[in-house]
Amino acid sequence: DQQVKQNSPSLSVQEGRISILNCDYTNSMFDYFLWYKKYPAEGPTFLISISSIKDKNEDGRFTVFLNKSAKHLSLHIVPSQPGDSAVYFCAASSGYSTLTFGKGTMLLVSP
Amino acid sequence: NAGVTQTPKFRVLKTGQSMTLLCAQDMNHEYMYWYRQDPGMGLRLIHYSVGEGTTAKGEVPDGYNVSRLKKQNFLLGLESAAPSQTSVYFCASSPTGTGPEKLFFGSGTQLSVL
Numbered sequence: 001d002q003q004v005k006q007n008s009p010s011l012s013v014q015e016g017r018i019s020i021l022n023c024d025y026t027n028s029m030f031d032y033f034l035w036y037k038k039y040p041a042e043g044p045t046f047l048i049s050i051s052s053i054k055d056k057n058e059d060g061r062f063t064v065f066l067n068k069s070a071k072h073l074s075l076h077i078v079p080s081q082p083g084d085s086a087v088y089f090c091a092a093s094s095g096y097s098t099l100t101f102g103k104g105t106m107l108l109v110s111p
Numbered sequence: 112n113a114g115v116t117q118t119p120k121f122r123v124l125k126t127g128q129s130m131t132l133l134c135a136q137d138m139n140h141e142y143m144y145w146y147r148q149d150p151g152m153g154l155r156l157i158h159y160s161v162g163e164g165t166t167a168k169g170e171v172p173d174g175y176n177v178s179r180l181k182k183q184n185f186l187l188g189l190e191s192a193a194p195s196q197t198s199v200y201f202c203a204s205s206p207t208g209t210g211p212e213k214l215f216f217g218s219g220t221q222l223s224v225l
Contacts, residue, residue, distance in 0.1 A: 009151070034213060043115070043201050043216030044154070047207035083139065089154060098144070098169065 003027045004092050006102035011054060021105050023090030026071065030092040034099070035075050035096070038087045045067050048075070051092040080109045113137050117202050117217035124192045124224045132187040132220050134202030142205045143185035144169070144214065145177060146197040154201065160185055192224045 005024045013019045023033075031052040036044035040095050050057040050064045050073065063076045077084055090102040115136045124130055134143065144159040145170075158168030160179040172198060176188045185204075189196060199221050203214040 006153075041218070043203075043218045044214075045216065046213035049213065091154075098159060099158055101146075101154040103151060 001026070002103075003030075004100050004102040006088075006090055006105050008105050009103070010106040010108065013080045013107065015082055015109055015111050017081045019046075019075075019080045019084065019107055019109065020105065020107070021075040021077075021088050023073045023075075023102055024071060024090050026039055027094065027100075028071070029094040031095070032093050032099075033064070033066060033073050034091045034093075035062075036089040036091060036101075038089065038104070043059075052097045069097060077107075080107075080108050082111055115202055115204055115215050115217035117168045117200075117220050119220060120218070122176055122223070124222065126193060126224060127212075128192050129188070129190050130192065130222075131189075132200055132202075132206075132222075134185045134187070134217060135213070136202075136204040137183065137187075138184035138204060138206075138215065139182070140206050140215070142207065143179065143183075144203040144205075145175070145185065145187045146203065147171065147203045148201060148219075149198050157187065157200075194224045196222065197224045198222060 032091045034049040035047040037047045038044040051102045052091050066073045087106045091099045093099050118133045145149040145157040146154045155171045158177040163182040166177045178186045199219050205214050
């Protein structure tokens with residue numbers, strides 16, 4: 001059973017608009033969530049994270065929102081830029097467990 | 112700043128052949144991981160290590176073996192490669208492996224098994 005779900009395989013957005021990537025989880029023990037960004041032929045790189053004691057974390061153009069009651073988190077990118085085109089992975093962990101990743105969402109930002 | 116280095120970057124094997132993927136990190140991290148990425152499947156953990164001399168199974172360990180003889184190196188072995196092991200393999204490391212901690216990934220190894 002998939003514990004971290006990214007139900008949108010892809011998302012297309014125009015430059016300057018907002019990109020919203022969604023992630024749902026089923027394990028209520030998860031208490032830390034991260035987003036990774038991956039360009040083709042490169043390894044994933046850490047983007048932003050949030051602890052379960054918060055409902056929002058912001059870093060420049062990137063904001064992650066956490067809704068614990070709905071077991072849902074989202075990554076907002078404002079404004080979107082062509083260089084943001086990549087695959088975005090949502091990941092979650094609980095305590096000392098290893099990270100569980102979602103399947104990823106491919107974001108395409110067109111000029 | 113090398114970070115996490117994986118070798119080789121590409122490899123083609125025939126079914127039944129064996130090979131070893133090497134991962135090296137220069138950040139003095141305790142934890143190291145091997146993931147595989149397949150289309151539509153995301154990143155799945157194969158094996159991981161919580162320190163020199165230790166290994167543990169992840170989500171998809173079958174068909175793979177690992178060794179962590181030195182803190183900075185984590186080797187992934189395929190004893191008898193199968194077409195189902197065609198994938199992109201990523202090594203990662205982290206300082207202590209505790210929850211609120213990010214992983215540092217290598218650039219990946221593209222493996223094709225014919």
